[in-house]
Amino acid sequence: MKLYSFDGIDAGLDLVPLAGRRALDRAGFKPSLEAWRAWPLELRREIVAAGSGPAVDVTRVERALFDQAIPRLEPVPEPVLERVPDGISRAFGAERPISEAVWAGLSPLDRYALSKLAERGKADRLAAAYVEIIGHSAVSTHLAPSGGARMVDVGQKPASLRHAVAETRVRMSQEAFDRVHSQSVPKGDVLGTARLAGIMAAKRTAELIPLCHPLALTKLALALELNATERAIEVRATVEAFDRTGVEMEALTAVSVAALTVYDMLKGIDRGMEIGPTRLLSKSGGRSGDFSR
Numbered sequence: 001m002k003l004y005s006f007d008g009i010d011a012g013l014d015l016v017p018l019a020g021r022r023a024l025d026r027a028g029f030k031p032s033l034e035a036w037r038a039w040p041l042e043l044r045r046e047i048v049a050a051g052s053g054p055a056v057d058v059t060r061v062e063r064a065l066f067d068q069a070i071p072r073l074e075p076v077p078e079p080v081l082e083r084v085p086d087g088i089s090r091a092f093g094a095e096r097p098i099s100e101a102v103w104a105g106l107s108p109l110d111r112y113a114l115s116k117l118a119e120r121g122k123a124d125r126l127a128a129a130y131v132e133i134i135g136h137s138a139v140s141t142h143l144a145p146s147g148g149a150r151m152v153d154v155g156q157k158p159a160s161l162r163h164a165v166a167e168t169r170v171r172m173s174q175e176a177f178d179r180v181h182s183q184s185v186p187k188g189d190v191l192g193t194a195r196l197a198g199i200m201a202a203k204r205t206a207e208l209i210p211l212c213h214p215l216a217l218t219k220l221a222l223a224l225e226l227n228a229t230e231r232a233i234e235v236r237a238t239v240e241a242f243d244r245t246g247v248e249m250e251a252l253t254a255v256s257v258a259a260l261t262v263y264d265m266l267k268g269i270d271r272g273m274e275i276g277p278t279r280l281l282s283k284s285g286g287r288s289g290d291f292s293r
Contacts, residue, residue, distance in 0.1 A: 001019065001045060001048045001049045001052055002017075002019045002048070002051075002052035002109055003017050003019070003048075004017070004018060004113065004129070004132060004133075005128075005132055006125060006128035006129050006131075006132050012041070013041060013044040013045065013048065014037065015033070015036075016033070016036050017048055018051075018109070018112065018113045018116060019048045019049075019051035019052040019109055020036075020044065020047045020048040020051055021051070021112075021116065022051035022056060022109060022112045022113075023047050023048070023050040023051030023056050023061050024047065024051075024061070025075070025076035025112075026051070026056040026058055026061070026075055026076060026078070027056070027058045027061040027062055027065075027075060028072050028073050028074060028075040028076075029061070029065060029070045029071075029072060029073075030070065030071045030072070030073050031068070031070045031071075035068070035070065039068070043064060043065075046060075046064045047061060047064060047065075050064070051109065052109060053109075054107070054108055055108065058075070078108055078111070078112065079111040079112060079114075079115045081103075081104060081111075082104075083100055083103070084098050084099075084100055084103045085115065085118075087115075087118050087119070088114055088115060088118040090118075091117070091118035091119075091121055091126060092114075092118070092126060092130060096126070096127070096130045096134070098114075098134060102134065106133065110133045113129060113133060114129060114133060117129050159242055159243055159244050160242070160243075160244075160285050160286060161240065161241075161242050161284075161285050162240065162241050162242070162243055162245070162246045162247045162283075162284070162285035162286060163238075163239070163240050163247070163282075163283065163284045163285055164238075164239050164240075164246060164247045164248045164250070164251040164280065164282065164283040164284075165236065165237065165238050165239075165251060165280070165281040165282045165283075166236070166237050166239075166248070166251035166252045166254070166255050166278070166279065166280050166281060167234065167235060167236040167237070167255055167278070167279060167281055168234075168235050168255040168256065168258075168259050168275060168276055168277065168278035168279070169227070169230070169232045169233065169234045169235065169259075169275070169276070169277075170232060170233045170235070170259050170262045170263060170273055170274070170275050171230060171231060171232045171273060171274045171275075172231055172232065172233075172266060172270050172273045172274075173231070173269070173270040173272065173273075174231055175269055175270065176266045176269040176270040176273065177226070177228070177231045177232075179266070179269055180226065180233065180266070181226060181228075185265060185266065185269070186268065187264075187265040187268075188265070190233075190262055190265045190266065191224045191233070193261055193265060194224055194233075194235070194258040194259070194261040194262045194265070195222045195223075195224055195258060197257050197258055197260075197261040198222045198235070198237060198253075198254040198255060198257050198258030198261070199220055199222055199254065200257075201253050201254055201256075201257035201258075202217065202220050202222075202237065202239060202250040202251070202253050202254035202257075203217060203220070203250075205249050205250045205253045208253060209249055209253070212249050213243075213244075213245050215241045215243050215245070215247060215250065216241060216242075216243065217239060217240070217241050217247065217250060218240050218241050218242060219238065219239065219240035219241075220237070220238075220239050220240075220250070220254065221237070221238040221239075222235070222236070222237050222238075222254055222255075222258060223235070223236045223237075224258065224262075233259075233262055235255045235258045235259055235262075236255065236281075237250075237251045237252075237254035237255045237258075238251070239251040239254065245286070246283055246285065246286055247283075248280050248283050251280065252278065252280060255278060256278055259275045259278070260275070263275065279293070280293075281293050
């Protein structure tokens with residue numbers, strides 16, 4: 001059961017909290033304040049709990065209120081996810097910006113709460129809600145309002161084909177390069193081992209990078225090529241997934257771990273190897289649009 005501090009409503013639920021209003025709006029119920037206060041506390045808690053989750057279970061609300069004589073209205077839709085509604089941007093103003101990235105990272109209840117407050121336009125409530133709901137998220141989609149790191153909620157984003165290509169290189173001494181070329185490295189097959197390491201790492205990116213989402217990759221191609229002019233091994237990863245977030249980190253992780261594996265296998269020959277630059281070459285899919293160098 002979610003209660004906001006700025007709403008000024010405690011667990012006694014003498015007033016209708018925003019989570020309760022969301023549940024009632026989605027189900028099309030419009031009880032008076034007197035009717036709300038007449039309901040048993042257990043029933044009021046049930047309604048607030050129904051409005052606190054990712055999606056309102058309208059059937060649950062209707063079942064809880066089936067024996068109550070309450071006026072019915074047209075159900076109120078949830079605020080759109082794709083963009084910040086103009087009314088909300090106007091209500092909060094330039095001094096309290098809400099970017100599309102931050103908006104998309106909010107919970108459905110948070111978006112509903114901001115929408116409701118924007119309709120009423122009370123300056124003190126808008127300011128308090130901004131601090132509590134947006135907080136540090138105004139400058140980072142990966143910070144919770146309290147300032148702690150968080151994983152961005154992508155549950156409501158539509159799945160789409162995500163594609164990313166990344167590259168890096170490992171420069172080395174002539175001796176180390178010749179050993180790789182002649183396949184005479186004491187530790188064995190450098191290119192094959194590095195390729196396997198990069199593939200394994202990409203599949204475990206969410207375990208290595210704290211705020212990444214676990215993804216089911218549909219394509220992961222890792223190529224390692226010898227560049228005699230530069231005395232380098234060039235590493236390139238191509239990654240795809242049909243999912244709700246991008247695969248840039250998987251591609252970058254793949255080439256990074258592959259390069260580290262090259263270093264590990266050749267460090268007995270050349271400890272002065274250099275890795276990089278490591279960079280994203282292109283990405284496509286998602287609302288942020290395509291990128292290409």
